[in-house]
Amino acid sequence: MGITKQQVLELARERNVQFVNLQFTDIVGVLKAVTIPVWKLEEAIDNNVWFDGSSIEGFARIHESDMFLKLDLDTFAVIPWTQSSPSGTLARIICDVFMPDGSPFEGDPRFILKRQLERAKQMGYVFNVGPELEFFLFKKENGKLTALPHDQGGYFDQTTDAAAEIRQEMTVSLQQFGIDVEALHHEVAIGQHEIDFRYCDALAGADASVTLRYAFKSIAQRHGLHATFMPKPIAGINGSGMHVHQSLFTTEGQNMMFDADGEYSLSNFARSFIAGQMHHIKALNAIINPTINSYKRLVVGYEAPVNVAWGQRNRSVLIRVPRYTPGREKAVRVEIRCPDPAANPYLAFAVLLAAGLDGVEKGMTPPAPVEDDIFEMTKEEIHERGIGAVAATLKEALEALAANDVIRGALGEFTFNKFYQAKMQEWDQYRIAVSQWELDRYLEVH
DSSP, X not given: OOOOHHHHHHHHHHTTEEEEEEEEEOTTOOEEEEEEEGGGHHHHHHHOEEEEOTTSTTSOOGGGXXXXXXXXXGGOEEOGGGTTOTTOEEEEEEEXXXXXXXXXXXXXXXXXXXXXXXXXXXXXXXXXEEEEEEEEEXXXXXXXXXXXXXXXXXXXOOOOSHHHHHHHHHHHHHHXXXXXXXXXXXXXXXXXXXXXXXXXXXXXXXXXXXXXXXXHHXXXXXXXXXXXXXXXXXTTSOOOOEEEEEEEEETTSOBTTBOTTSGGGBOHHHHHHHHHHHHTHHHHHHHHSOSTTHHHHSSTTTTOOOEEEEESSOTTEEEEOOOOOTTOGGGOOEEEOOOOTTSOHHHHHHHHHHHHHHHHHTTOOOOOOOOSOGGGSOHHHHHHTTOEEOOSSHHHXXXXXXXXXXXXXXXXXXXXXXHHHHHHHHHHHHHHOOOHHHHHHHTTTX
């Protein structure tokens, strides 16, 4: 890493780049961009690019709308599917958002993650993540989206329809963005897929997650399909999650999660990290499960982790410890299974780190691990074993967030207030809307 201005300009010339998208996300994770012609790139690198932030979700108010984008040159990449475009090849650079006085904008999700990573660095740690984003591919018929998935495949099915080729095209595009893909496969539900990339530091992981969503939607559109990361687009089948594998290393490369003598080869550090995330889970839900629809996925019966427990072989728990392979100490990690791909990855990784480090700093101890299938337990058994549940609705999660100083503090008051207001408005709109289910249930009965 550490690409220079001259290297970027030379790459742009070599690849015949005509335009550059300067990308960033709003508070809820929607990708935004300002496009500049390539002959303005050097000036943009030297002097930044000003824009009006007043119309961006969660950004500045009207009277303080001027902001500028500072280009992170390490994220320069040619957008693969534009290389044969008649309007010219397009590149992208991910940017950080700054205020007119040169200070980082406190509502920039990338800055919020950087702030937590700096906190970890001051403690001597590097936070690594390996997110797994599931998604659906849907057909478009007569220009309209249809709820019928385009295939009938199941988990790991070796299908011969267009989806297999599209997954491969998506994989090639990620590799051209510099993202190291490890596996691609059909997921459990019909029309559902997953492409995983190698773990990396959390900032690179968040950048890669944003890039993945952008790339998959663009490639699907080129095939007349629509890629959606909506957590529960179809009732009655599995929804899409974003399981996040997490580990912390020292700056010297030691995996803080590993202890050869610990249960599951986990260190006390890792156990406290787990305990912190379990302790703060309902407040975390507001960020890592940020939509009304997220809680349609978090229900019993569809492999969704609704139970606040942890274990190793058990996929019915909130946090799973993948099995340790001797000689692969650096692979020891913990996997939190409730996040979904609608989350803003910058905010998601920031609050997950904050919760885990709070557990470490306070020496929290998790309850005993659970290896029984919680999905097979009765409500009485779950209660007797003291197993809690994640938030059941977005409103419950938002209320927990408002009362949680640790997760609220990780966001900062500005971002918390903007996020809380936007999501409570979303809840109120949902609360007063009349659904088709209500019409079907009540219209002719009452």
